[in-house]
Amino acid sequence: MEMIRCKRDVYAKIMHDYIEKSPGILLFKSGHFYTAYKDSESDWVTLDEEGAEHVIASGVYQLTDDPWFVYHFDQL
Secondary structure, X not given: OEEEEEOOOEEOXXXXXXXXXXXXXXXXXXXXXXXXXXXXXXXXXXXXXXXXXXXXXXXXXXXXXXXXXXXXXXXX
């Protein structure tokens, strides 16, 4: 298990042709701390502000090997 800190707010986005509320549902809040763990499929998972699971890095051994993770989070 790893401790991480969110660098910038992360909002949910629907990947369809629906009209979305701007800026969307806040998943991870800038400055907040979260725990991340590797699941049985080797994806890195954490819980959002409402307690729902989200994959934050996939296909990497270390969190910092994933560019999306590095843009949005710091590993402590």
